[in-house]
Amino acid sequence: MSVSQEEQRSGVYQAHFRVWRGDEHAGDLADYTVEVHEGEVVLDIVHRLQATQAPDLAVRWNCKAGKCGSCSAEINGRPRLMCMTRMSVFDRTETITITPMRAFPVVRDLVTDVSFNYTKAREIPSFVPPAELAPGEYRMQQEDVGRSQEFRKCIECFLCQDTCHVVRDHEENKAAFAGPRFLMRIAELDMHPLDAAPDSGIDRKATAQDEHGLGYCNITKCCTEVCPEHIKITDNALIPLKERAADRKYDPLVWLGNKIRRRGE
Incomplete structure (x- = not known):
């Protein structure tokens, strides 16, 4: 034309x-x-x-x-x-x-029908407030605020979920994979210095790996490329979460520390 x-x-x-x-x-x-x-x-x-x-x-x-x-x-x-x-x-x-x-x-x-995303959102335990602090007493360093504030810009357009080939090309993966938007949510909570999830028996790094399919992500950065809010999903959320999960599971010093801690209980 x-x-x-x-x-x-x-x-x-x-x-x-x-x-x-x-x-x-x-x-x-x-x-x-x-x-x-x-x-x-x-x-x-x-x-x-x-x-x-x-x-x-x-x-x-x-x-x-x-x-x-x-x-x-x-x-x-x-x-x-x-x-x-x-x-x-x-x-x-x-x-x-x-x-x-x-x-x-x-x-x-x-x-x-994007209800898949709402199902995944409900599977992630929410922020656990510290028991020793009352509302209004929370204090955080600005550096800690800035680390996860970027993720709060998410408008839940689900474009990152759509472009992720793990769910886009393999319908069978949906049951075991939360997708980049919700792995980013887990990373945000795991980075939060006041999140008391470990005290309540929630290991966010372990659940990311074992229940939400973190291992399926092969960091192609396609989710980052389509984000309209320009959130660096891969570099600032998924890769750090993978590193934390790997440290928790494979680092020999962490393993030894856990052994000693359990022995002393």
Whole structure:
């Protein structure tokens, strides 16, 4: 599709889209030609498509500001937020393909069932407050705050879960693998200096390895690459968690210390 000189001057042009239409039983890509205005994002075009040609197109969205994580999809095969993907990053003659997140079951059109993620979230024990401190008495060094504060930026768009090949390409792994978003949550809690989980019998490093599939992660950094909040999931959460789990399990000094401690009990 060529772009006329008049379209180039006005900033308005016609773009070719292929959008996946269907449900959990069957579906296919449908072709549309949609008007695009200067400064718009992909979600704007999807809304115009709903308003002009496909009123029954199902799409999940909320804030349109890159903060709710609702409008996750795959655009030209890459997991992205539709509201944060500007049309200007594509050539005007390019065909833009929008499909639902591949790692999760399709509900209809671009809407997927992401309940897998909520199931995994419930499996992770929450923060355990220290017994000797009352609310309002918690004190932390700024360095400790900064270490895990980055992970709090997560908007739970689940793009990292979608792109992780452990769940994307192997459905059978889902039962034993929490995925990068929730391994990052375990790392955040394990790094928290006030988390009293060990005192309550919870070994976060051991459960990450034995119950949440930390060993499945081979640190390809694909989760980091698609994160819209630019969280360094691999470098700052997953690798440190792997190192802590390995130290706990294989470090001879840690093993000897545990032996001595158990003998003295």
